[in-house]
Amino acid sequence: MRILLSLGLVRGLIAQAAGTAFGMALTMAIRVLLGLPAWNAEPVMVAGALVGVISFLVGVGAFTDWFKWVKGEETPMRHGPPEGRPAWTRYLSVDYSHKVIGVQYVVTGIALMLVAGLLAWIFRTELTQPGLQFLDAPTFNTMISAHGIVMIAAILLGVSGMMNYLVPLMIGASDMAFPRLNALGYWVNVPGAILVVAAMFVGGWNTGWTGYPPLSVQSPLGTPLFLLGVYFVGLSSILGAINIIVTILRMRTPGMTLFRMPIFVWASLAASIIQLTGTQLIGLSFLMVVVERVLGMGFFNPNLSPEAIALGSPPGNVLLFQHLFWFYSHPAVYIFVLPGLGIISELLPVFARKPLFGYRWVALSSMAIALVGFLVWAHHMFTAGMDPGLRVPMMYSTLLVAVPTGVKFFSWVATVWQGKLSFPTPMLFVLGAISVFLLGGLSGPPNGTVTTDLFLHDTYWIVGHFHATMFGGFVFPFFAAIYYWFPKVTGRKYNETLGKLHFWLMTPAFWVQTLAQMDVGLKGMRRRIVDYDPALGIETGHLLITIAGFVIGLSILVMLYNLVRSARTGEVAEANPWRSRSPEWQIPSPVPEHSYARPFVVVGDPYDYGLPGSTYIQFAPSGASE
Amino acid sequence: MELEKKRTTPSTPALAQKRAAAYRLGTIVLIALAVLTAIEFAVGRSGTAIVALLIIGLFKAGLILQYYMHISLLWSDEGGHG
Amino acid sequence: MSTIASTMADYRHQLRNNRLGLWLFFISEAFLFGGLFVSRFYLWGNTRPELDQTLGLTITSILLLSSFFMNRAEMAIAHDDRRTFLNSLLITAALGILFLIGVVGFEWRGHIRPWDGAFGAVLFGMTGMHALHVLSGVIFILIVWNNGRKGHYSSERHWGVEACAIYWHYVDVIWVFFYPALYLMGTVVR
Numbered sequence: 001m002r003i004l005l006s007l008g009l010v011r012g013l014i015a016q017a018a019g020t021a022f023g024m025a026l027t028m029a030i031r032v033l034l035g036l037p038a039w040n041a042e043p044v045m046v047a048g049a050l051v052g053v054i055s056f057l058v059g060v061g062a063f064t065d066w067f068k069w070v071k072g073e074e075t076p077m078r079h080g081p082p083e084g085r086p087a088w089t090r091y092l093s094v095d096y097s098h099k100v101i102g103v104q105y106v107v108t109g110i111a112l113m114l115v116a117g118l119l120a121w122i123f124r125t126e127l128t129q130p131g132l133q134f135l136d137a138p139t140f141n142t143m144i145s146a147h148g149i150v151m152i153a154a155i156l157l158g159v160s161g162m163m164n165y166l167v168p169l170m171i172g173a174s175d176m177a178f179p180r181l182n183a184l185g186y187w188v189n190v191p192g193a194i195l196v197v198a199a200m201f202v203g204g205w206n207t208g209w210t211g212y213p214p215l216s217v218q219s220p221l222g223t224p225l226f227l228l229g230v231y232f233v234g235l236s237s238i239l240g241a242i243n244i245i246v247t248i249l250r251m252r253t254p255g256m257t258l259f260r261m262p263i264f265v266w267a268s269l270a271a272s273i274i275q276l277t278g279t280q281l282i283g284l285s286f287l288m289v290v291v292e293r294v295l296g297m298g299f300f301n302p303n304l305s306p307e308a309i310a311l312g313s314p315p316g317n318v319l320l321f322q323h324l325f326w327f328y329s330h331p332a333v334y335i336f337v338l339p340g341l342g343i344i345s346e347l348l349p350v351f352a353r354k355p356l357f358g359y360r361w362v363a364l365s366s367m368a369i370a371l372v373g374f375l376v377w378a379h380h381m382f383t384a385g386m387d388p389g390l391r392v393p394m395m396y397s398t399l400l401v402a403v404p405t406g407v408k409f410f411s412w413v414a415t416v417w418q419g420k421l422s423f424p425t426p427m428l429f430v431l432g433a434i435s436v437f438l439l440g441g442l443s444g445p446p447n448g449t450v451t452t453d454l455f456l457h458d459t460y461w462i463v464g465h466f467h468a469t470m471f472g473g474f475v476f477p478f479f480a481a482i483y484y485w486f487p488k489v490t491g492r493k494y495n496e497t498l499g500k501l502h503f504w505l506m507t508p509a510f511w512v513q514t515l516a517q518m519d520v521g522l523k524g525m526r527r528r529i530v531d532y533d534p535a536l537g538i539e540t541g542h543l544l545i546t547i548a549g550f551v552i553g554l555s556i557l558v559m560l561y562n563l564v565r566s567a568r569t570g571e572v573a574e575a576n577p578w579r580s581r582s583p584e585w586q587i588p589s590p591v592p593e594h595s596y597a598r599p600f601v602v603v604g605d606p607y608d609y610g611l612p613g614s615t616y617i618q619f620a621p622s623g624a625s626e
Numbered sequence: 627m628e629l630e631k632k633r634t635t636p637s638t639p640a641l642a643q644k645r646a647a648a649y650r651l652g653t654i655v656l657i658a659l660a661v662l663t664a665i666e667f668a669v670g671r672s673g674t675a676i677v678a679l680l681i682i683g684l685f686k687a688g689l690i691l692q693y694y695m696h697i698s699l700l701w702s703d704e705g706g707h708g
Numbered sequence: 709m710s711t712i713a714s715t716m717a718d719y720r721h722q723l724r725n726n727r728l729g730l731w732l733f734f735i736s737e738a739f740l741f742g743g744l745f746v747s748r749f750y751l752w753g754n755t756r757p758e759l760d761q762t763l764g765l766t767i768t769s770i771l772l773l774s775s776f777f778m779n780r781a782e783m784a785i786a787h788d789d790r791r792t793f794l795n796s797l798l799i800t801a802a803l804g805i806l807f808l809i810g811v812v813g814f815e816w817r818g819h820i821r822p823w824d825g826a827f828g829a830v831l832f833g834m835t836g837m838h839a840l841h842v843l844s845g846v847i848f849i850l851i852v853w854n855n856g857r858k859g860h861y862s863s864e865r866h867w868g869v870e871a872c873a874i875y876w877h878y879v880d881v882i883w884v885f886f887y888p889a890l891y892l893m894g895t896v897v898r
Contacts, residue, residue, distance in 0.1 A: 069868075072855040073731075177725045242732045250725050276732060278741040288833070296823035297832060299747070304825045311757060312897035320750050324743055576748030645787035649745025652783060656776040663772065667765055670712040674754065679888040695778045700731060708848045 003085060009091030009190070012060030016191050018057020024048035025504035043200070045293050046224050049195055049391075053232055060341065061094040062184045068069050077179070080593050081459025094187065096179035099591055100594045101186050101515070103489065106482070108186075109157030112193060117553050119143045123530075124546040130534045140530040142204030146196070149209040149226065153193055153233045155336045155470065158478050160185070160240050162339055165489070167244060169584035169591065170262045172253030172600055177246040192232030199225035208528050210329070213300040213321050215337070216289050218264045224293055225284040234279045237335075237547035241275035244268055255602035262582065262606050267342025267501050268362040270370040278374070282328035282608035286319050288524035293318075319386055326377035334373045337473025338366050341408055341437075343481045344430050348412055351427040351606040352419025357411045365404035367448045372401050391450050399446035405441060409434075425499030426578075429480035432507045436514070437472025439463060443518060458528075461521030468514045479559065486563065487573035492591040494570060498562040513548035516541045533602045533616035578599060580605065655693045664685050716864070723867055730871055734878050737841075741882050744834050748889050751826040756894040759831075760818065764891040767810035768883065771842075774803035777881045778849075782873040785856070788863045797853040800876065804846040811839050834886055841879045848872045 004010055027047040028038040057063055065075040077096065081087040090100055091107075122145045126135045135143070163263065164182065169174055176182045199205060203220035216223055248269050252261070288299045298308070298316040354489045356362065378386060380393040412434055421427070445467040456462060461482040477501075486494050520541040525532055576585040583600055584591065600617045610613035666682045667674055692696045711862040741792065781796035852872045855866070861869055 048789070063813055070851050070855075072858055072860050083750055178729060183728075231822075238733075240738050242729050242736070244734055246725050246729045250728060276736045277739045280736055281743045284740055284743040288829075291822075291833070292829070297829040298823065298831045299833070302848055305823065307821075308823075308827065309827030311820060311824055312755075313757065313827035314753065314755065316829060317751060317824050323750070324747070327743075618790050641787055643788060645783065646735075648783035648787060652776055654802050655779075656772065659772050659775075660724055661767060663765075664812045664844045666878070666888060670888060671761070674893065674895050676893045679893055683731065683885050684831060690775065690877050690884070695774055695874045695881075697731075700727060 003089065006085065006093075007089060008060040008187075010092075012187070012190065012193075013058040015059025015529065016056035016194065019059075020048040020052030022048075022055075023051025037439075040414050041221055044223065045221065046228065046290065046294055047148075049225055049228050049565045050575040051465045051495045053188070053191040053195070053228075055056045055192075057184065057187060058188050060190075060389045062180075062306070063095035064094070068491050077200075094183050096183055097593065098164050098176045098182060099180070099489075099595075101182055102161050103161075104186050105157050105164055105189075105252040107219075108189065108455050109154045109161055109195070112154035112157065113556075115197065116154060117556070119150070120549055123147070124528065124549045127532075127542050128546045129542075130532050130539065132531060135148070135530065137530050138204060138206060138220075141206035141208075141528070142200055143169045143175060144528055145205055145208050145226070146200050149196060149230060150193075151470075152209065152332075152336075153189070153196065153230070155474050156233060156237060157189060158340050159271065159335060159472065160236070162343070162478070162481055163240070163244055166584070167247060167265055167268050167620065168251070169595055170265055170582060171248065171251065172583055172596060172602075173247055173251035173258055174245045174594060174596070177251060178243050181239055182243050185236045185243065187237045188232050188239070192229045192236070195225045195229030195232070197229075199223070199229065205617030211286065211289060212325075213289055213292070213318050214302075217292050219298060224290050227290050228419045231283050231286050237275040237279045241272035241279075248272075253600055253602060257602075259363065260602050260605060261363070263345040263359070263362055263366075264339065264342035266368045267338045267345075267520055270366040271338040274335050274370050274373065278328035278331045278454060280328075281324045281333075282474065285324035285328075288321065288324075290538075319381070319384060322381050322384055322386075323377070326380045328375070329599065330377045330380060331370070331373040333469065333473075334369055336470060337437075338369060340433065340472075340477035344412060345415075346432055346582075347426055347430050347480060348415045349609045350578050351422055351424070351430070352416050353610045354419040355609060355611065357414035357417075358407070359605065359607060361407050361516055362411045365407040368404035369401060370402070372397060378462040379453070382450050382453045390571040393446060394452050399445055400458070402441070402445065409438070409441075424483075424578075425494070425496060425503060426480045426484035428500065428503045429476050429483065432503060433472050433476030433480065434524070435472075436476055436510060437469055438506075439511075439514060440468030440472045443468060456521070458526055460517050460523035460527055462512045463527050464517030464519075464521060467510075467517065469581065471510055471514070482559075482563070484578065486566070487577055488584060488591065489565045491568035492566055492572055493577070495562050496565040498558055499614050502555045502559045502562070505558065506552050509548040509555070513545050513552065514550070516544040520545070581609065585618050586617070586619070651693060655689055658689055659686055662689075715754055717864060726867055726871070734775055734874075737878070741837070744837060745885060745889060747753075748830050748834060752894060755897045756890070756896045757820055757827040757831065758896050758898060759820075760815070761891065763810060763814055764887060767807050767815075768887045768889075770807045770810065771880050771883050772805050774800045774807065775877050776801065777877045778873050782866075782869055785861050785866045785869050786863055790856075793861075793869075794853060797849055797856065801846050801849045801853065804842055804849065804876075808839060808842055808846070811835050811842075831890060834890060838879070838886055839881065839884055841882070841884055845872075845876045845879050848875060 024044050024047065027044045031040065031043075032038050033089045048101060068075045079097070081090045087523075090097075091104060095101065113296070122550075123135065123140055126140060128135055135336075164176070164186075167173075199222035201222075202225065204222040205216070205226050206212075207216045207219050207223065211227060216227075220319065248261070248265055248432045272558075288297075291297045292301065294300055300318045300321055301316040304315050306315060343355055345362050375397040375568060376394060379391045379398045382391055382394075422433075443461070447456055447465060460528070473623045483494055484497055517572075520536075520538040521527075521539070523538050524536045525538055525542075532542075572590055576587070583596070586600075587596060598617045598619045602616065603618050604614055608616070662682055662685055666679060667687075669678050669682070712714045757788060765777035775797045777800040779802060781793050784790070816832070820828050820831055849872055852861075852868055855868065
């Protein structure tokens, strides 16, 4: 019990509950003083949610060191597990080690993925037949909206987890540049995710994950909680991006020039640039909706009050939201996929025992995708009634993204070509990722082309395309990375048979699911609709999607069973099971508290597998040899 | 390195001189900003020259970034103020 | 974001990281304020509401003057002039509060209210987001002043002061663009 109360997470949750109640009471008191009726659900709950999130962060201890700085006290860096408590408690409290934070991110990400996956199981069951079976329309709408946004939060957490754990190890840094900021960046996700989940229980919301006004201005009470929750998850992205960029630019080991960095580090840099800049705009657009709901500020309202007409004010415009929103939310998909594509480029040479083909081109293609990605947002708005002059330029810039993406594909194919391939589970997931991402990539240009998009917009075709890009670009590489670095993180081997079972269940199921989604979309199934016309002839398709979805979910449960069991009782792993050249595999597993006992210098190129006599890194000589 | 050593134990008159120079620079920048603001105000009152106002704004921002925010320190290895 | 490192070399290394980190934060915030700036043109176009020009010029001048004193404070601690440092910080904070009074107490009490169409939304959105940053800057200044009073900064080690100063100047830079966008650009609608 004492240990339980000493956990940062528990303290944070108690503080959030208390803070929310306090914030609500305070708002009601102010309302009474202003002569308003005490209870008005919207402003009272928004204020409560804000105070609750800050209380969580204070309660968990994310601000403790900064409060000391404010008072001018010294705060020496603390390393290792907390004194007098079991080592596992550090994973449930504020801890400054990037390796702990990386694991925290990944585990939280997978937990959110399970929540969102469970929602998908429920509404996919509903969609197996036309008509309403056991869900009513508002519940269905809330579920699909929550599935979307919780998955996106899960992906962001997974991306941050990989970057946090791997980037400092790969560049030979002792930790991230700002460990305290790093911890805050992780912990702000937790109250944010709680707000999003809580939103489902206070009326839900029916806008989809995009939250377009005018619907989001009028939708039920869950909406502002969902918007604020996403805002805090976005804040985490920004803080994490600052950390990653400074770490990469300033803390590389001697000899690691930009063009000797691992591809994953390049991908992290590119993704972080998008996170740093773009995220502010989804935050701004969501804040605007919140203030329009709470204070009546008419950013998006096309109707004017008599007073506003007397002032000569122009009306609000709903398209403003879409411009701001997509300026982040399209590049956001590159945040999701760039690290995943980096993982593919990272692992292929290891399992093909060949140098990565066209290293410089692959490195720069990540940057190119990130930069071009900022110029394509309005392809989401071809049917929205925006200025038609934007359509064709946005179409061309969108299609341009295929060029750097193609560079990556050619590099992968050329790397595998004539390689000495082996197929353990991580390699299977890498190859699966390439096949699925190819499908996602090829289904993209029809949506980016104005003429075809006018037909495809808002259909299940888009759902199929999007799931293929997310699975190929994130989910498959993420699982590959989990299996690949599992021995590094835990020091134990995972069960290879169960790993392969996971792959052979998930991959065919996913192909069936995404192709069936595209098919029912082409036949006229609209997205985000609870019902469909049986005359469309898509019942079989929907049945296939649902079955495939259940198989995918089951395969992920197989993975979790494998990982949990192997972490406890698995065989002890050898130091470098994959014969990797990367520095993190040259030190003991699990990685010691101060990763590198001896610093290393980079003397060669990272991916020269199979070239005789090539070296990537050299450890500094030291008296105590290992 | 030599330079840094000198900075840690400065002789008082030299320090006072550098300090006075730093204060003077701050004042000059303030005067420049004030003049630009006055021009801005006049331009704004006389018509709707959005581009001209943006250019004046960029000049003001440039002055602040360079002289008040020391953006160039980002590229220097030296820790303190020049 | 600063840390009290054991050696001067560590301190300098961390200082360079801190500086880069803070500037990256500025770049990030530039997109937030840029989004508001673009929204103003998207919704208002080539028009603007009638606002009190004297008030606008006054608060703009106050903020510029505060930047001057902030710079003076930073230069003072960098050159071992503790007295000027503390006094200038207090003057900066006072000018910042004066600016806030100008925005919240006078501009926000004008004839335009937040719910009055796009004029109200953009005016209150831009000044509100900026005022929030000014408020946080004032709090930052008072924290630095309090620590400075206790003798925490030296000419060699004053990242806290530098961070506070460039943050304050950054908030001023935002107003350099917001002021003409709200008060001077476009034709007045009556």
